[in-house]
Amino acid sequence: MSDAPINLETLRQRIDELDSDILRLISERAECARRVAEIKTQEDPQAVFYRPEREAQVLRRIMELNPGPLDGEEMARLFREIMSACLALEQPVKVAYLGPEGTFTQQAALKHFGESAVSLPMAAIDEVFREVEAGAVNYGVVPVENSTEGVINHTLDSFMDSGLSICGEVVLRIHHHLLVADTTRRDKVSRIYSHPQSFAQCRKWLDAHYPHAERVPVSSNAEAARLVKTEWHSAAIAGDMAAKLYDLTRIAEKIEDRPDNSTRFLIIGNQDVPMSGEDKTSIVVAMRNQPGALHDLLEPFHRHQIDLTRLETRPSRSGVWNYVFFIDFKGHHDEPRVSAVLEEVRLRAAEVKVLGSFPQGVL
Numbered sequence: 001m002s003d004a005p006i007n008l009e010t011l012r013q014r015i016d017e018l019d020s021d022i023l024r025l026i027s028e029r030a031e032c033a034r035r036v037a038e039i040k041t042q043e044d045p046q047a048v049f050y051r052p053e054r055e056a057q058v059l060r061r062i063m064e065l066n067p068g069p070l071d072g073e074e075m076a077r078l079f080r081e082i083m084s085a086c087l088a089l090e091q092p093v094k095v096a097y098l099g100p101e102g103t104f105t106q107q108a109a110l111k112h113f114g115e116s117a118v119s120l121p122m123a124a125i126d127e128v129f130r131e132v133e134a135g136a137v138n139y140g141v142v143p144v145e146n147s148t149e150g151v152i153n154h155t156l157d158s159f160m161d162s163g164l165s166i167c168g169e170v171v172l173r174i175h176h177h178l179l180v181a182d183t184t185r186r187d188k189v190s191r192i193y194s195h196p197q198s199f200a201q202c203r204k205w206l207d208a209h210y211p212h213a214e215r216v217p218v219s220s221n222a223e224a225a226r227l228v229k230t231e232w233h234s235a236a237i238a239g240d241m242a243a244k245l246y247d248l249t250r251i252a253e254k255i256e257d258r259p260d261n262s263t264r265f266l267i268i269g270n271q272d273v274p275m276s277g278e279d280k281t282s283i284v285v286a287m288r289n290q291p292g293a294l295h296d297l298l299e300p301f302h303r304h305q306i307d308l309t310r311l312e313t314r315p316s317r318s319g320v321w322n323y324v325f326f327i328d329f330k331g332h333h334d335e336p337r338v339s340a341v342l343e344e345v346r347l348r349a350a351e352v353k354v355l356g357s358f359p360q361g362v363l
C-alpha cells in the first residue's frame with residue numbers, strides 16, 4: 001500500500017493554509033485599492049478610479065513575474081478579476097457594449113474589465129457611442145476588426161462624428177459552435193441562424209457539413225441562439241456565451257475555417273490615457289486628393305521608425321476630401337518621436353484627428 005492518504009491529507013492541509021494566506025493578502029490588497037480611491041476623491045471629487053494604463057502595467061508585471069506552473073495569461077486573468085473586484089468595492093465600472101446579451105462583444109467587455117463591471121447591452125454601435133457621450137456609462141466596447149473578415153466599417157464611421165477617444169483594446173479568439181436545443185431534431189436540421197460575419201467565418205465548414213441547410217442571417221449570434229429555442233429543425237452558429245445564456249448544446253465545436261480567428265474590440269471613453277510603457281495610437285487623417293498623397297502621409301512614420309499596425313481607407317462623408325485614412329501605430333502621443341511625427345503629418349494633411357493613445361491589449 002502506498003502512503004497516498006497521508007500525503008493527500010498533508011497536501012490539503014497545506015492548501016488550506018495557503019488559501020488563508022491568499023485570503024489575507026487579497027483583503028489587504030483591496031484595502032490598499034480602497035485607500036487609493038480615497039486619495040483620488042480628495043484630489044478630485046469627480047475622479048474616475050479606473051486607470052487603464054495602471055491596470056495594463058499590473059497585468060504585464062504579473063505575467064513577467066509568473067513562475068509557473070500556471071500559464072502567464074491564466075495568472076493574469078485571475079489578477080484581472082481581483083482588480084475588478086477591488087475596484088467594484090468603491091465604484092464598479094459601467095460599460096455599454098454592442099448587444100444583445102451573450103454576444104462576443106459582451107465577452108470582450110468582461111475580459112477587459114472583469115466580471116465585477118456592470119455591462120449594459122445596446123442595440124447598435126452608434127448607441128454605444130451615444131451612451132458614453134451622454135455620460136450614462138464610463139466606457140463603451142465595440143468590435144473593430146476581425147482577422148478573417150476585416151474591418152467593421154460602422155465602428156470606424158462612428159468615430160468620424162464623435163468626440164470620444166479610444167482608451168483601450170482587447171483581442172478575443174473567436175470560436176464558433178453549431179448549437180441546438182433539447183427539442184431540436186439533430187438529424188433534421190434544415191435551417192441555420194447566425195450573424196453574417198459568423199457565416200462568413202464558417203463558410204467552408206458549412207459547405208462541407210450542411211450544404212443544403214438554409215442559412216438565415218440575423219442581427220447577432222445571441223439572437224440566432226434565441227431563435228433555435230423556438231424551432232425543432234433549426235440550429236445556430238454562436239459562441240460560448242450565447243450557448244450558456246440559452247442553454248444550448250454544442251453538436252460541433254470550433255467550426256471556424258481559420259483556427260486563429262480573432263476579433264479586436266475597442267474601449268471608447270472620455271479619458272486621455274497616460275503612457276503605460278507599451279502603447280498604441282490611433283489617428284484619422286483626411287488627405288488632399290492628389291498624386292502621392294498616401295506616400296507623403298506614410299513617409300514620416302518610416303523616417304521616425306514608427307511601426308504601423310493598421311491602415312484602413314474609408315470614403316469621406318464630408319464631400320470635401322475624397323477619402324480618409326485610419327492609422328494605428330505603436331507609441332503614445334506623449335512620446336517625443338510620436339509627437340514629432342504627428343506634427344509632420346499635420347503639415348501634410350488636410351485634417352488630422354487623434355482618436356487616442358492607449359495600452360496595447362494585454363490579455
Ligand SMILES: C=C(O[C@@H]1C=C(C(=O)O)C=C[C@H]1O)C(=O)O
Nearest residue numbers: 033036049050051054055083086
Ligand atoms: C488602485 C488603483 O485604482 C484602480 C484599481 C487598480 C488595482 O486594483 O490594481 C488599478 C488601477 C485602477 O483601475 C490605482 O490607480 O492604483
